[in-house]
Amino acid sequence: MRVIVQEAPFDLGAETSAFAIGETKMGAIVTFTGIVRDLAKTPLEAMEIEHYPGMTLKALEGIAAEAKKRFSLGNVLVIHRYGRLTPGEMIMMVATAAPHRKDAFEGAEFLMDYLKSRAPFWKREITAQGADWVASKDADEDALTRWEAKP
Amino acid sequence: MRVIVQEAPFDLGAETSAFAIGETKMGAIVTFTGIVRDLAKTPLEAMEIEHYPGMTLKALEGIAAEAKKRFSLGNVLVIHRYGRLTPGEMIMMVATAAPHRKDAFEGAEFLMDYLKSRAPFWKREITAQGADWVASKDADEDALTRWEAKP
Amino acid sequence: MDILYFAWVRERIGVPREALETKAKNVAELVEELKAREERYAVAFEDLSALRVAVDQELTDFDASLENATEVAFFPPMTGG
Amino acid sequence: MDILYFAWVRERIGVPREALETKAKNVAELVEELKAREERYAVAFEDLSALRVAVDQELTDFDASLENATEVAFFPPMTGG
Numbered sequence: 001m002r003v004i005v006q007e008a009p010f011d012l013g014a015e016t017s018a019f020a021i022g023e024t025k026m027g028a029i030v031t032f033t034g035i036v037r038d039l040a041k042t043p044l045e046a047m048e049i050e051h052y053p054g055m056t057l058k059a060l061e062g063i064a065a066e067a068k069k070r071f072s073l074g075n076v077l078v079i080h081r082y083g084r085l086t087p088g089e090m091i092m093m094v095a096t097a098a099p100h101r102k103d104a105f106e107g108a109e110f111l112m113d114y115l116k117s118r119a120p121f122w123k124r125e126i127t128a129q130g131a132d133w134v135a136s137k138d139a140d141e142d143a144l145t146r147w148e149a150k151p
Numbered sequence: 152m153r154v155i156v157q158e159a160p161f162d163l164g165a166e167t168s169a170f171a172i173g174e175t176k177m178g179a180i181v182t183f184t185g186i187v188r189d190l191a192k193t194p195l196e197a198m199e200i201e202h203y204p205g206m207t208l209k210a211l212e213g214i215a216a217e218a219k220k221r222f223s224l225g226n227v228l229v230i231h232r233y234g235r236l237t238p239g240e241m242i243m244m245v246a247t248a249a250p251h252r253k254d255a256f257e258g259a260e261f262l263m264d265y266l267k268s269r270a271p272f273w274k275r276e277i278t279a280q281g282a283d284w285v286a287s288k289d290a291d292e293d294a295l296t297r298w299e300a301k302p
Numbered sequence: 303m304d305i306l307y308f309a310w311v312r313e314r315i316g317v318p319r320e321a322l323e324t325k326a327k328n329v330a331e332l333v334e335e336l337k338a339r340e341e342r343y344a345v346a347f348e349d350l351s352a353l354r355v356a357v358d359q360e361l362t363d364f365d366a367s368l369e370n371a372t373e374v375a376f377f378p379p380m381t382g383g
Numbered sequence: 384m385d386i387l388y389f390a391w392v393r394e395r396i397g398v399p400r401e402a403l404e405t406k407a408k409n410v411a412e413l414v415e416e417l418k419a420r421e422e423r424y425a426v427a428f429e430d431l432s433a434l435r436v437a438v439d440q441e442l443t444d445f446d447a448s449l450e451n452a453t454e455v456a457f458f459p460p461m462t463g464g
Binding site for chain 1: 458
Binding site: 011012015016020021025027028029030032033034035036038039087088099101108109 | 180
């Protein structure tokens with residue numbers, strides 16, 4: 001398990017490659033990457049991500065440990081950035097290795113659903129019009145019920 | 152859409168990186184990578200993948216086009232190898248870009264479910280004991296019902 | 303018409319492809335014709351539920367028409383991915 | 384006890400953190416104490432359904448005990464990923 005919180009960019013290709021190499025007992029690798037999207041009505045200048053330094057790493061490690069408990073997973077990787085990012089920059093990534101594709105997919109989806117609503121990050125969109133905190137979505141909270149219903 | 156069928160290895164890191172770069176309208180990238188696993192009772196020497204050259208590319212393009220029709224996706228990448236592979240080698244990968252994570256995940260899962268049972272590849276495991284064709288799994292056929300039930 | 307065989311179907315029949323003159327109207331008729339030829343075909347086509355068929359490189363069923371078809375392929379269930 | 388604020392809660396209260404002597408037994412009592420202090424707290428804590436709380440860096444509820452707690456953080460629903 002590898003969990004990283006950093007301001008600097010990460011190298012998606014190098015991380016994915018390093019994660020997958022030598023997994024001879026694992027048949028399936030899934031990665032998810034989040035990218036700063038420019039979909040605002042006024043062009044997005046930047047996205048600022050605030051976090052809770054004392055809690056962030058602990059929260060991410062807890063989510064990753066829970067994923068390993070629930071699914072048949074090998075290695076798990078979580079990288080999440082904070083600070084000022086511009087459109088097209090990668091915000092975060094997760095990767096899961098598993099013997100079978102179902103666990104690899106579900107493990108990654110579980111990580112993402114919990115990262116969205118349970119990891120202490122707050123996003124703010126900066127445009128020429130000013131800065132707006134991104135509101136949490138009901139859909140993200142609802143996504144968690146999928147996992148709560150399970151044993 | 153980019154669909155590749157080749158005998159040579161591919162560079163997962165480079166492919167993933169190239170796929171994700173410049174996707175400023177897409178917030179989510181999912182990749183799946185299949186790896187030759189050594190789980191046989193007798194150590195696996197190699198996996199040989201036979202395919203149907205005249206049909207393979209067409210079948211993969213059809214599956215990728217159907218994924219783009221069903222989900223809100225940006226770019227889609229499918230790479231599938233054939234020939235003799237050793238444990239730890241990467242067999243194939245898919246990548247999906249989407250505005251939202253749900254489509255990116257579902258698009259990749261759809262691609263994988265159809266690749267498993269509808270793309271003309273046949274795997275054979277080579278051990279010291281001989282060569283055995285990998286049997287198709289009922290679970291893989293069942294996985295398709297998830298998508299058939301939907302509109 | 304070109305007939306192609308893959309995986310263990312190819313191994314049982316002994317060749318990867320062969321050209322055949324046939325008047326079979328659909329795949330099922332073609333299968334009967336092949337089975338009648340030689341024991342190795344009868345063995346390969348013994349259990350059709352274990353086989354899949356593509357006509358002109360499109361997956362289809364055993365009752366598919368062969369009208370205008372130029373290539374038929376027989377193989378076990380696919381194991382891609 | 385250290386009280387931390389994040390995102391718009393931090394902006395409304397005007398500081399990212401402050402130290403406080405309190406006898407509050409649980410989070411809800413602490414909130415009432417803060418609201419009574421100044422208008423900016425009353426505004427920030429107006430709608431508790433729009434807020435989340437962590438005690439000693441663990442997410443919890445507004446009825447959570449503050450016994451032995453050293454750090455309480457208030458913030459809006461998280462938007463990670």
